[in-house]
Amino acid sequence: MVPTIVFVTGNANKLKEVKMLLAPQAGKEPTFELTNTDIDLDELQNSSLEEIARHKVSQAQSVLPKGTAVFVEDTALCFDAFNGLPGAYVKWFLKSVGPEGLVRMLEGFETKKAEAVTTVAFADFEGQVHIFQGKTRGKIVQPRGSRDFGWDCIFEPEEGAGKTYAEMEKVDKNQISQRSRAFALLSKCLNDA
Template sequence: MQAPKEIVFVTGNANKLKEVKMILAPSESDPTPSFTIINEALDLDELQDVNLEAIALAKCKQAVAHLGEGHPVFVEDTALRFDEFNGLPGAYIKWFLKSMGLEKIVQMLQPFENKGAEAVTTIVYCDSKGQYHTFQGITRGIIVDSRGPTTFGWDSIFQPLESDEKTYAEMEKKDKNLISQRGRAFAQLKDFLYHHSA
């Protein structure tokens, strides 16, 4: 029997790796996967752009350059877009978090009635043949005062429309994965990995 091939997920975030492994694990209807997920914490430059696909593709191309061709690899990039700000902070949300913190991000929307937002995860996967595939998941919601644990990015200030008024941080992981933008994007990747040769 052929040993499962390794697919590299470029992340240094242990929480993210755990969540992704959970989403990509086989369910009852899936065959045993022919791959295992490993991670590499590569330091990749981030393209300064509002086009989420372009940012993720640039990161994936850098990862391929680091790892060498023939190694299947994927990167994911997650953005938080505020309706009131025409999509900003978008991909820059992690820098806003780092420099301002959750409370000040919420305060940015205080003068405005529209608290609508969308969370977007874009995945770019490069297969062993060097072909790039893009998957994207989107979840609509609103920005609220921080509720729940603050251990996972901006989860405590984003309340999805489909969550019975819970923030991501207040939800059980398995429930969150069903409706989250990351869960949706990785469900597409999972379908691709299980049903196409990689």
């Protein structure tokens, strides 16, 4: 029987995407089973993405049975014009002003460049915490494509052939996204263990 690893999320879209990213390569047996739990974790007010993720996984460890392998994921959108803001606060900005409001924030600024960053904090079966981070450069554009997944409709990655994340097929997005890069590092850790 393969061990179970818990992903702390209540977001069905995020869970589906992460299951795709951590799926074993064709012809290989899974080395773990991925489940999820929806734990309400505090949002640490900090500009360090690593510290925010570390705090969240520590909280999850304190709630789950001892010895449970668990990971959390936190994604930020960092505008060059704002020296990295809204960063980890993008979820709250998006909730308050929507995608159009995020775009309007950059009116008057010459650069629309941005960086999408995903930080994964994984606590292994012994409780040791590992941090993995993936980054994708791009720019902020007027909303295009589906609005089902946060700010995907306004982020056009440099490697995206002129499409926003929301306009891309999942398989294409998963080849270049910051989330796929962070989870590739987690996958390597899980499979090398």
